[in-house]
Amino acid sequence: MKILIVEDEPKTGDYLKQGLAEAGFVVDLVRDGRDGLHHGTTGDYDLAILDVMLPGLDGWAILQGLRKAGRDTPVLFLSARDGVEDRVKGLELGADDYLVKPFAFSELLARVRTLLRRGNKASAPELLRVADLELDLLRRRVTRAGRRVDLTAKEFLLLELLMRHKGEVLPRSLIASQLWDMNFDSDTNVIEVAMRRLRVKVDEDFEPKLIRTVRGMGYVLEYPD
Numbered sequence: 630m631k632i633l634i635v636e637d638e639p640k641t642g643d644y645l646k647q648g649l650a651e652a653g654f655v656v657d658l659v660r661d662g663r664d665g666l667h668h669g670t671t672g673d674y675d676l677a678i679l680d681v682m683l684p685g686l687d688g689w690a691i692l693q694g695l696r697k698a699g700r701d702t703p704v705l706f707l708s709a710r711d712g713v714e715d716r717v718k719g720l721e722l723g724a725d726d727y728l729v730k731p732f733a734f735s736e737l738l739a740r741v742r743t744l745l746r747r748g749n750k751a752s753a754p755e756l757l758r759v760a761d762l763e764l765d766l767l768r769r770r771v772t773r774a775g776r777r778v779d780l781t782a783k784e785f786l787l788l789e790l791l792m793r794h795k796g797e798v799l800p801r802s803l804i805a806s807q808l809w810d811m812n813f814d815s816d817t818n819v820i821e822v823a824m825r826r827l828r829v830k831v832d833e834d835f836e837p838k839l840i841r842t843v844r845g846m847g848y849v850l851e852y853p854d
């Protein structure tokens with residue numbers, strides 16, 4: 630799950646980015662409204678968190694720009710203002726939720742999870758299964774042949790991506806864009822290393838092997854023929 634944060638206040642932005650990353654999300658943080666609109670219309674985000682008062686473009690303008698570009702990304706507004714008028718304006722423009730600063734991080738996280746669930750209800754099952762490998766999205770648990778597999782947050786996201794696209798060869802560039810933030814250097818071997826660790830945990834002690842490298846193309850998870 631990938632989240633865009635547009636927040637010019639350094640402390641708040643860094644705090645949000647770190648907290649959401651620790652909760653297992655991939656987070657891009659930009660501090661300027663124009664950058665925010667650019668990322669929101671060109672990137673692939675599951676949720677946008679927008680401050681209202683921003684340099685470049687304000688949060689309202691970003692939201693309008695996103696909707697005009699046909700993006701229905703759920704939007705959560707953050708604002709220091711608590712006027713009823715602002716709240717009404719945000720919701721009229723199509724914001725999905727509105728949080729007044731200062732707020733507790735736990736409150737923000739609860740709202741984020743609710744918005745993501747709402748956005749995904751039709752498309753996302755809660756349990757992904759390939760052969761005897763199961764990934765439980767709600768409980769954040771993975772089992773193979775009924776045995777618990779302990780994964781890091783990043784490994785969990787990687788496996789979730791592979792299982793959602795079972796049978797499809799996923800290029801490294803796609804994996805990078807979904808699982809790492811915009812500062813990720815895709816020339817490094819970080820993806821290979823993460824994939825190797827995941828395969829050790831998911832495949833090493835089990836048959837059949839489900840994850841495969843397709844040379845020069847990427848990775849695929851499937852039940853082998």
Ligand code: CA
Pocket residue numbers: 636637638680681682683
């Ligand atoms: Ca601001």
